[in-house]
Amino acid sequence: MKNFEYYNPVKIIFGRDTISKTSKLIPETARILITYGGGSIKKNGVYDQVKNSLKNHIFFEFGGIEANPDFDTLMKAVELVKKEKIDFLLSVGGGSVLDGTKFIAAAALYEGKDPWDLLTQKKTNKIEKALPIGAILTLPATGSEMNGFAVISRRETKEKLTLGSPLLFPKFSILDPVTTFTLDKRQTTNGIVDAYVHVLEQYITYDVNSPLQDRQSEALLKTLVDETPKLLKDPDNYDTRANIMWCATQALNGLVACGIIQDWTTHMIGHEITAFYGLDHAQSLAVILPAVLKHQKENKLQKFSQYGRRVWHIVNKGEGRSADELVYDIALEKTLSYFHQMDVKTKLSDYNITPENFQEIADRFDERKIKLGEHQNITSKEVMEILHLAL
């Protein structure tokens, strides 16, 4: 096991009828900005629950934060924050709203010229202050509710970049599985795929003797695999929704990453796919992951065959390399079937994407001087190969 630090001070409030607790979690004197997305919270009753809880608080609203929250949209919220002297942000929605809110929290107190620098020049523009954030989560997927990370897009330049700071941990996150009943199938399955790939990106690298973390990752994956068909069959089952929601939170709260080596190749290439072609985040992951697994078989053999045996119960009496290779291939098939079971596509060509922009995508990693993968061995050349494998 490698040395690590783990710190996660987010207070999780999980369960039915918990949104009413919001008012007690925010200082009475706070000037709150409620941030939200396309307005579904006004249809499904969540907004009314929040408003009811905050009836003795002062709050403002900022709606319209889109999936893959956009810099230009968020900067309008920053203006509002400054104008109304907002000192607490309450994100009501899914991971995009919350990620956008995290950016608002940092950008509102940023003293440099252009808050975009927080994403592009992270070394010289560290986040030193941020407004406090609370979250009411309505879409289990990104894990943003229990971490200090955010992903922000800029449609103008077709960019999608990350930021992170301990200052961006929500003070609290309220997770009421009932709020997820009204998600449509695409939102639901996108969320499951996102959580699943989060775990794989952390787990499927190389062995550093971390058996507990391996099994904790497998616990998440196996639970998602078991619960998914139940959810597809009965989307209004509270327990199934609750189990999926708690998996998604824990898939990216830092715990399974303790003391291990992580990958994130699929996410980094996937972000470009979303930025270039407009695929949903989870759609991009489901397309890129299989290609990365094919391309990196040599490096990921031990962990991915272990995953095959433990999560998919692939029994292979053989031992050693050839047995692992066989299990690896079956595990990949099982993973694809799992995505297909949710009607999530696993090839770029399923979206009619052709290779014209591949070189431009690949070159970006060289431009940003980023090498991908747990071995830092994936440069633009390998990105090109992976993109072609994803066709």
Added chain:
Amino acid sequence: MKNFEYYNPVKIIFGRDTISKTSKLIPETARILITYGGGSIKKNGVYDQVKNSLKNHIFFEFGGIEANPDFDTLMKAVELVKKEKIDFLLSVGGGSVLDGTKFIAAAALYEGKDPWDLLTQKKTNKIEKALPIGAILTLPATGSEMNGFAVISRRETKEKLTLGSPLLFPKFSILDPVTTFTLDKRQTTNGIVDAYVHVLEQYITYDVNSPLQDRQSEALLKTLVDETPKLLKDPDNYDTRANIMWCATQALNGLVACGIIQDWTTHMIGHEITAFYGLDHAQSLAVILPAVLKHQKENKLQKFSQYGRRVWHIVNKGEGRSADELVYDIALEKTLSYFHQMDVKTKLSDYNITPENFQEIADRFDERKIKLGEHQNITSKEVMEILHLAL
């Protein structure tokens, strides 16, 4: 899944050569009291590492905190804290030192007459203030390094009681597995048994549809089962020590308890066994647990047979009740063998304990109006039965 709240702000610093980070984690102006136990930290180099890190800090020392930390000992530390205007406590040692330090932290700022009331009259004497605590852990066992609980003994009255508060979370806990190389076999195996039983007390109750938590518990148990023989064979293996240490921390940091029903019968009776007969904490657990499992077979059938199948790979092709009962019995045998493998005894008679004091022990639960177990169905009568089963 039941509604729950989860909040755990302890910063974990895990790995080799991490004690040197202590100074950066404590305010420069702090007046520190370093608390420790029997002095092993002065022999194994830990004390020197701490002292070296704190060379620019002001610190005082309080040694001699015993296993099952005693109220009278701790009150001497409280005196010292007040006299020297201590404002930060640094626990260097195992769970007993840390538990004792937590009590000191609360007692030093307690405004009532007798700090013992913090343990006996918890409803009316809630902890409202506590000194900040840091921990350098040298014995993986209790999980105290990542929770807000403590267990305090009073030899004068043969009592052993718990206290807990979010104010008692350590600000940080440094876990360097190298510090555990010098533990003797009894300390090492006691720690493993303690962690193992912590998980079972949370996991082996009844089903509330919490598949993730079940699997997270199994991840801890399975890892302990796999790592224990390696540790017995090669006690100086860093990775094995690290894996055991991380398991012990996570066994009682609240995570596997999220949304489920817990038991703690074994601990509650075990505390009395320690208070009456002086058995080590873990020794008391290893004796009482099998008796509780025999006595509560009806109630724990589903979870304990699941544990047998998943952690011990007991294959039983049958289904339903009789198959579960068979697996249950084999799982109990496997658990006993696991303890015996560590030379930990599993019967009261192994310690020459006879039933003379059993009624006095059992009556205490009635006196304190405590009913035990996940169904709150264990009163003095059942405690008597369990104690006899433990003979």
